[in-house]
Amino acid sequence: MSEITSPDAAHPRITALDVLRFLSEILAFGSLALWGFLAWPLPWSVVFGFGAPIVAIAVWALFLSPKAVFHVHRDVRTVVELLVFASATLALWALDLAWAGIAVGAFCIVVGVLHGRRTVR
Numbered sequence: 001m002s003e004i005t006s007p008d009a010a011h012p013r014i015t016a017l018d019v020l021r022f023l024s025e026i027l028a029f030g031s032l033a034l035w036g037f038l039a040w041p042l043p044w045s046v047v048f049g050f051g052a053p054i055v056a057i058a059v060w061a062l063f064l065s066p067k068a069v070f071h072v073h074r075d076v077r078t079v080v081e082l083l084v085f086a087s088a089t090l091a092l093w094a095l096d097l098a099w100a101g102i103a104v105g106a107f108c109i110v111v112g113v114l115h116g117r118r119t120v121r
Helices: 018-037 045-063 076-096 098-119
Strands: none
Touching: 018 045, 018 076, 018 098, 045 076, 076 098
């Protein structure tokens, strides 16, 4: 007789907080791309427009993703996450979009805190 498994066992449940977390990542990476393309003259705009988000995505994949390459202490993960979000906020400030930077930064921090509280339990 074969064992019956729950369909939920193979697929983790995606919550609204997971969607907000993904949106905060996309906002951060998009802000860095926008900064790279608008803050520099050609050909550097292409280099920084693609390079800045690629570096941020690589850092995220190495330290923060669910399947991170390096498993570091929670405090180190928090600092790396704050650095990614702060760089996105400062990138928007550098483009004279201070209010957008504050909004993106606040959104990312609130979602990060909520996500962090969920993982501590």
